[in-house]
Structures are given as C-alpha cells and as structure tokens.
Amino acid sequence: MFRRVIVGVDGSKASVEASRVAFRIGNFFDIPVVGVYVVDTRLLEESFLADLAGVLGFTYYEGISGRVKEFLERQGEAVLDEFSALGRDLGSRVSVVQTVGVPYREITSQADPEDLIVVGKVGRRPVKGILIGSNSDKITRVSRSPVFLVPEDSGEFRKALVAYDGRSNSRRALSMATALRGVFGYDLHVLTVGEDVKRDLREEIRSLVGDDFTYHTATGFPEGKIVHFCRENKIDLLFIEAYGKGRLKEFFLGSVTSFVVHNLDIPMVLTRSPGE
Secondary structure, eight states: OOSOEEEEOOSSHHHHHHHHHHHHHHHHHTOOEEEEEEEEGGGGOHHHHHHHHHHHTOOOOTTHHHHHHHHHHHHHHHHHHHHHHHHHHTTOOEEEEEEEEOHHHHHHHTOOTTSEEEEESSOOOSSTTTSOSOHHHHHHHHOSSOEEEEOTTOOOOOEEEEEOOSSHHHHHHHHHHHHHHHHHOOEEEEEEEESSOOSOOHHHHHHHHOSOOEEEEEESOHHHHHHHHHHHTTOSEEEEEOSOOOOTTOSOOHHHHHHHHHHOOSOEEEEOOTTO
C-alpha cells in the first residue's frame, strides 16, 4: 500500500500523536518511518526578527538570525532524538532527517507519491498569529502523496467514513480505508452525497471492499452533509479527496475539501490519485 511513512515533527502534542499513528502504520506494513524536522527559514529573516523584537520586547542586533538558527537546530536534534526513541520502543524501522527551508515544502519534497505523509493537524508556532496558515493545511494542498492529518486529541479509531462518488480518487480513498482498517480495526462507513444522488453505488463499493461496510446516502451540498454526518455519527476518521480541480457542482471540489478540513477536528486522510 505504501513504500514509506513520512512524519513532519516539531515537538508539539499533535506531532507526537501523529508519530504514534505513523509508527502503528509502519509496523503493520513493515515499512520505514522517517521523521522530518525543518528549521523554518522564515524565522531567520532579519526583518522578521526585528519586528518580533519590537513585539516581544527583546533586544535586536544585526546577525541575531545565526543565534536563532543554532537554537532551532538544537531543538530539532532534541525533537528527532525523542522521535527515534519512541520508534525504537515501539519496534519500528525509524530514521530521521533535519533540513532547512519552508516546512510544508521540505516535508512534501521528502515524500514520493507512493509514500504516506503523517502530520499533526495543528503544529507548534513560535509566536501565535505571526505565521499565517498552518503547515499541515499547505501540505495537503501541494502534496503528491496522501496525507494523514492527526489532531492532538486523537483517540482510537472506531468508526471511519469514506466520502465516495465513484471517481478514481474516491476509489483510492476507499482502497486506503480498507487497507488501514487492518491497522486500526474500525467499522467502515461509506457516504454518497450530492445535490442530486442519481445512482446507488452500493454494488460498486461491495465489489471493491466486500460486504463488511455500512452504506449511507444524503442529498444536498456535500460539504455540509459530510460535516453533519461525521458529527452526528461520532466518526473518528474521515477519508476524503485532497484539494483538486473539478467542474462546478461535481461531488468533490477544492472548496468542499477546505470546508470539511476547517470545520471538523477529527483525524482525516486526504487522497490524491497518482498523476494529479
């Protein structure tokens, strides 16, 4: 199913939860788990540090970026040491990478389409409100690989939902949900939703995953129905299509993905078909 699991780590609680999920997947499939820590170059810009000094009240001096870089590198070494120790304790095949750049770009560049990226849904920000947008959100937008988002309060996955429309990408999501079911042992639910559901996809789904699933349909706008279904049915894990192109009123649009990601605080896997 996957060649490797790539984990974006930053020492936050969400990052630790993501690491635990990644090690479970790596152990089940007997594949390497790679922890990636990125020293964010945006934090090293002198203009940024000068503004930050004014906000926080510390003394700015020319060349301070070198000291900040040293601090972040030491922090990265400590975070990766903890990641490696956790992986060894769990019996995983673990390795680590520390690099410098923009985190979402560096993490996605480390992954091939056959890999799975696992990241905490809300990572650590050195100064809340200064960096706009989370790295996890940007990773889901640019990644060629499927991305597993893990919130910091993630628990056991007992009920998983696949939002399905019969297209190739939703079939990939269904296949991935079926494979990861072996790791987590959840009940599988499949939801077909749109402004006008015109065909029953139950038999098509059965041909792909067998009989052990529960099928649901809903009419209306996909984004609202998916969020409502997850909340009402206490879904623990959602599989949806990653941001992509699409015709207006198609089942999955980028706007649907964005709405769901930002309105549900549950683990989710975003899939993208190879070549997209």
